[in-house]
Amino acid sequence: xxxxxxxxxxxxxxxxxxxxxxxxxxxxxxxxxxxxxxxxxxxxxxxxxxxxxxxxxxxxxxxxxxxxxxxxxxxxxxxxxxxxxxxxxxxxxxxxxxxxxxxxxxxxxxxxxxxxxxxxxxxxxxxxxxxxxxxxxxxxxxxxxxxxxxxxxxxxxxxxxxxxxxxxxxxxxxxxxxxxxxxxxxxxx
Numbered sequence: 001x002x003x004x005x006x007x008x009x010x011x012x013x014x015x016x017x018x019x020x021x022x023x024x025x026x027x028x029x030x031x032x033x034x035x036x037x038x039x040x041x042x043x044x045x046x047x048x049x050x051x052x053x054x055x056x057x058x059x060x061x062x063x064x065x066x067x068x069x070x071x072x073x074x075x076x077x078x079x080x081x082x083x084x085x086x087x088x089x090x091x092x093x094x095x096x097x098x099x100x101x102x103x104x105x106x107x108x109x110x111x112x113x114x115x116x117x118x119x120x121x122x123x124x125x126x127x128x129x130x131x132x133x134x135x136x137x138x139x140x141x142x143x144x145x146x147x148x149x150x151x152x153x154x155x156x157x158x159x160x161x162x163x164x165x166x167x168x169x170x171x172x173x174x175x176x177x178x179x180x181x182x183x184x185x186x187x188x189x
Contacts, residue, residue: 005150005178009035009158010171011066011102013123016163018050025057027168031175037066037102037158073097078133078145080152087153098155103134105159107142107173114138117170121162135159139173146177 010028012021025036036058040046046054046065055063070076073090075083078101087099106118114137118124130136135145149157157178161170 003179005146006154007034007098007156008175008178009033009037009061009064009100009156011037011039011158011160013160013163014038014040014044014046018053020163021050022053022057024163024167025054025063027171029058029061031171032179033061033171033175034156035062035064035158037064039066039068042067042069074100074102074158075154076102078103078135078149080148083149083152083154099153100156100158101149101154102158102160104128104130105135105142105161105170105174106130107135107170107177108138109173111138111141114141117162117164120164123160124162135177139176142173142177 008028008031010024010033012024016024021038028036036054038046038054051063051065068076073086073095075086083099083101089095090097090099104124106114106121106124108114108117114130118130118136124130127133135142137145146157159174161167161174
């Protein structure tokens with residue numbers, strides 16, 4: 001069994017074409033992500049056919065319909081103090097749900113690749129840019145940021161990524177952040 005620092009989940013926006021949703025869910029499943037969250041505005045639903053298709057694509061991971069609401073056990077920012085506070089609240093109330101941290105991610109083999117990915121994503125502007133509120137930079141930068149999240153109490157990293165042609169490569173890089181060397185570094189820290 002591989003050593004894993006955090007579980008991974010992928011956030012897919014509701015404005016993504018259905019076949020692209022299924023493709024992203026399949027990639028996440030093959031890379032060992034434990035869940036696929038489909039963001040759906042409050043009061044709206046996915047069609048039953050699409051839900052069935054996404055459940056099959058995400059297996060063995062689970063499909064979560066996520067309305068973006070503030071829910072206990074989910075922190076929707078890279079705020080280490082807030083993550084630690086929510087972790088302490090869960091522990092104090094003996095709530096055994098894993099703490100989920102939802103953040104945008106743009107990483108690359110170089111900082112320029114991370115910048116290019118983020119700059120091409122229309123959702124990553126202003127305060128929503130991964131540099132401001134998520135995981136951003138080259139692999140080593142991202143690795144340090146993931147370690148900080150784990151130390152603050154994160155157990156599931158829910159990532160929103162730029163949706164472009166090399167999405168499979170980006171998802172593989174994100175997976176590498178939580179397996180392999182990173183857990184060993186965490187154990188030393």
